[in-house]
Amino acid sequence: MSDIILKTVGLYKQFGALSAVDHATIDFKQSEVHVIIGPNGAGKTTLINLLSGDLLPTGGTIHYKDQEITDLPPDQISLLGIGRSYQKTNIFPEFTCKENCWLAGQSRQGSSMKFFKAASRLKEVHVRAEKGLEMAGLTSQANTVASAMSYGEQRQLEIAMMLATEPDLLLLDEPLAGMGTEEATEVTKLIKKLSEDHTIILIEHDMDAVFAVADTLTVMVNGAVLETGTPEQIRASKAVQEAYLGDEDGDH
Amino acid sequence: MTQEKIMRFILIGFVAILAAGPLYLETYYTELFIHMMVLGIFAMSLDLLIGYTGLVSFGHAAFFGLAGYLLAIVTPETEPTAIWISLPVVLAGCAIAAAVIGWFSVRTSGIYFIMITLAFAQMFFYYFNENNDLGGSDGMFISNKPLVGWGDFQFLDLENTTSLYYLVFAGLLASYFLLRTILNAPFGQVIKGIKANEHRTKALGYNTQNYKLVVFIIAGTMAGFAGFLEAASSGIVSPGNLHWHHSGIVIMLVILGGMGTLYGAVFGAFILTLLQDKYTGMVELMPDFMSGMADHWHLFQGIFIILVVLLVPNGAVSLLAKISQALGKKEDAK
Numbered sequence: 001m002s003d004i005i006l007k008t009v010g011l012y013k014q015f016g017a018l019s020a021v022d023h024a025t026i027d028f029k030q031s032e033v034h035v036i037i038g039p040n041g042a043g044k045t046t047l048i049n050l051l052s053g054d055l056l057p058t059g060g061t062i063h064y065k066d067q068e069i070t071d072l073p074p075d076q077i078s079l080l081g082i083g084r085s086y087q088k089t090n091i092f093p094e095f096t097c098k099e100n101c102w103l104a105g106q107s108r109q110g111s112s113m114k115f116f117k118a119a120s121r122l123k124e125v126h127v128r129a130e131k132g133l134e135m136a137g138l139t140s141q142a143n144t145v146a147s148a149m150s151y152g153e154q155r156q157l158e159i160a161m162m163l164a165t166e167p168d169l170l171l172l173d174e175p176l177a178g179m180g181t182e183e184a185t186e187v188t189k190l191i192k193k194l195s196e197d198h199t200i201i202l203i204e205h206d207m208d209a210v211f212a213v214a215d216t217l218t219v220m221v222n223g224a225v226l227e228t229g230t231p232e233q234i235r236a237s238k239a240v241q242e243a244y245l246g247d248e249d250g251d252h
Numbered sequence: 253m254t255q256e257k258i259m260r261f262i263l264i265g266f267v268a269i270l271a272a273g274p275l276y277l278e279t280y281y282t283e284l285f286i287h288m289m290v291l292g293i294f295a296m297s298l299d300l301l302i303g304y305t306g307l308v309s310f311g312h313a314a315f316f317g318l319a320g321y322l323l324a325i326v327t328p329e330t331e332p333t334a335i336w337i338s339l340p341v342v343l344a345g346c347a348i349a350a351a352v353i354g355w356f357s358v359r360t361s362g363i364y365f366i367m368i369t370l371a372f373a374q375m376f377f378y379y380f381n382e383n384n385d386l387g388g389s390d391g392m393f394i395s396n397k398p399l400v401g402w403g404d405f406q407f408l409d410l411e412n413t414t415s416l417y418y419l420v421f422a423g424l425l426a427s428y429f430l431l432r433t434i435l436n437a438p439f440g441q442v443i444k445g446i447k448a449n450e451h452r453t454k455a456l457g458y459n460t461q462n463y464k465l466v467v468f469i470i471a472g473t474m475a476g477f478a479g480f481l482e483a484a485s486s487g488i489v490s491p492g493n494l495h496w497h498h499s500g501i502v503i504m505l506v507i508l509g510g511m512g513t514l515y516g517a518v519f520g521a522f523i524l525t526l527l528q529d530k531y532t533g534m535v536e537l538m539p540d541f542m543s544g545m546a547d548h549w550h551l552f553q554g555i556f557i558i559l560v561v562l563l564v565p566n567g568a569v570s571l572l573a574k575i576s577q578a579l580g581k582k583e584d585a586k
C-alpha cells in the first residue's frame with residue numbers, strides 16, 4: 001500500500017536474554033500521528049532506536065517508502081528525511097541554541113567537506129536554524145549556551161534541532177518529559193501543527209496529549225505489540241485496559 | 253576596549269615581536285626561535301585533533317619524524333633539491349601515512365584511539381631505528397638545504413639563518429590562517445560538533461568517521477610540514493623525532509598552552525622551550541645555593557607543569573584571557 005510510509009516486519013532486538021523489541025510488525029501511515037504507548041521498559045525507545053539506526057536489530061526488517069533501511073547507519077537514515085528527538089536530552093551543551101540548530105541545518109547542504117568558504121555565509125542554513133528555533137519557541141534564546149538553559153528549554157532545543165534538518169517523518173521520544181505544564185501545552189500545540197504536513201511517530205506517557213494528537217495508537221508490552229487501532233478502539237480494548245491503561249476513570 | 257580586542261592586541265604584539273626577531277636576536281636565539289616556531293606549527297596541528305575534534309592522538313610525532321626522513325631521502329649528498337619538489341613529496345608522504353593510520357584509528361575512540369595511534373607511531377620509530385640504510389639509531393644528515401629558487405637563481409638562501417627564520421615565520425602564519433579558515437568553514441563546524449557530541453552529530457546526518465579521517469589527514473600533513481621545516485633547519489633527522497616521548501611532549505605543549513585556541517599551542521611551545529633552554533631556562537634562574545641541583549632540572553620542570561595544570565587548568569592562554577578580561581572591565585568602568 002502506498003500510503004504506508006514506514007513499516008517494520010517481525011522486528012526484534014535482543015539484549016542478552018531480554019527481548020526488548022519482540023517481533024514487532026507495525027505499519028505507519030503517511031501523514032498520520034501514530035502514538036506508541038506502553039509501560040516503562042516496554043521497548044518503545046528501543047523501537048525508535050532501531051528505526052533511527054542508533055541500534056541494529058537482531059532480526060526482522062524496516063522499510064521506508066520503497067527502500068529497505070534495516071541496516072543503514074543513523075546518518076544515512078537522517079538524510080532520507082527521518083528526524084528524531086531523544087528521550088534523554090542529546091544536544092551540544094557548550095554550543096548556543098543557534099549553533100546547535102546550525103549544525104542540524106548545515107547537514108542538508110550536501111557534503112560539509114568544504115574547507116575554505118566561511119560557514120556563516122550559508123544563508124539557507126541561517127534560515128533553517130532560525131525556523132527550527134522559532135517553531136520550538138526558542139527564538140529569544142538563540143544566543144544562550146545550551147547548558148545554561150532549563151531542562152524544559154533543552155527539551156525544546158532537542159525538537160528545534162530535529163526540525164532544522166527539515167525531516168518528513170518525525171520520531172519523537174517523550175518530547176514532553178520534564179517540561180512544565182505551560183511548555184508541555186505549547187509543544188502539544190506544536191505537534192498538532194506539525195502533523196499537518198509531517199508524518200509523526202510519537203512516544204508519550206501524558207495521556208491528555210496522546211489523545212489530543214493521535215490518529216493511530218499502538219500499545220506495546222514487554223517488547224511485543226499488544227494492539228494497534230484508533231484511539232476509540234484502544235480505549236475500548238479489554239486487553240489494553242488490563243495490561244496498561246487501568247480503568248477509564250483513573251486516566252486523568 | 254573589549255576583552256576580544258585586548259586579546260587580539262596581545263596576539264598582534266606577539267606576531268610583531270616574532271617578525272622583528274632577527275633584528276634583535278643573537279644567532280643562538282634566532283635558531284632557538286626557529287625551533288620554537290616549528291614546534292608551534294607542530295603543536296597547532298595537534299590542537300586541531302585534541303582541542304577541536306576531541307581526538308587524543310598519542311602518535312603525532314610519527315608524521316613529524318617521517319617528514320624529516322622523507323626530506324633526507326629526496327635530498328642527494330651532492331646537490332640541493334628544490335623545495336618545490338621536496339615539500340610536495342614530503343607532504344604527500346605524510347598525508348598517505350596519516351590516511352593509513354587514520355583509517356584504522358578513527359574506527360576506535362577514547363583510550364583505544366590513544367593506544368592505536370601510539371602503536372602505529374612506535375612501529376614507525378622501530379622501522380627507522382633499525383633500518384641501517386637510513387642511519388639506524390644515529391639518523392641521517394641532510395647535507396643540502398632545500399633550494400628556494402629555480403636552477404642557479406636562488407630566491408632565498410636557507411643557509412642564511414635570517415632567511416630560514418622568515419621562511420619558518422611565514423610557515424607559522426600560513427598554518428595558523430589555514431587552520432582558522434578550515435575551522436570557520438562548514439567542515440570546522442562538523443568537527444567541533446564531533447567533539448561536543450559525536451553521537452548527535454552522526455544522528456544529524458554526518459558520517460562522522462569520514463570527517464575524523466579527513467581531519468586526521470590534515471593534522472598529520474601539517475605535522476609533516478613542521479617536520480620538514482625542522483629537518484631543513486637542523487640538517488639532521490633521527491629516530492628520536494618519532495619516539496612516543498616526542499608525541500607526549502607535543503600533547504603537553506598543547507595542554508600547557510591551552511587547547512582549542514591554536515595560538516595557545518604556539519605559546520605552549522615557546523614557554524616550554526624557553527624553560528628548557530640552558531640560558532633562559534630554569535637552571536639559570538636558580539639561586540646560587542641550588543646550583544648543585546641543576547642536573548635535576550627535569551624535576552623542576554615537572555613541578556612547574558603540575559603547578560600550571562593546578563592553578564591555570566585551561567592553559568597559559570586562559571591566564572591571558574583573564575588578564576584581558578580584567579583590563580576590559582577597568583576600561584568599561586571609565
Ligand SMILES: Nc1ncnc2c1ncn2[C@@H]1O[C@H](COP(=O)(O)OP(=O)(O)OP(=O)(O)O)[C@@H](O)[C@H]1O
Nearest residue numbers: 015018020038039040041042043044045046047087
Ligand atoms: N542498551 C541496552 N542494553 C541492555 N538493555 C537495554 C538497553 N536499552 C534498553 N534496555 C532494556 O530494554 C528494555 C526496554 O527499554 P526501553 O528503553 O526501550 O523502554 P521504554 O519503553 O522506552 O521505557 P520508558 O517508558 O521507561 O522510556 C528495558 O528492560 C531496558 O532495561
Ligand SMILES: [Mg+2]
Nearest residue numbers: 044045046087
Ligand atoms: Mg523510553
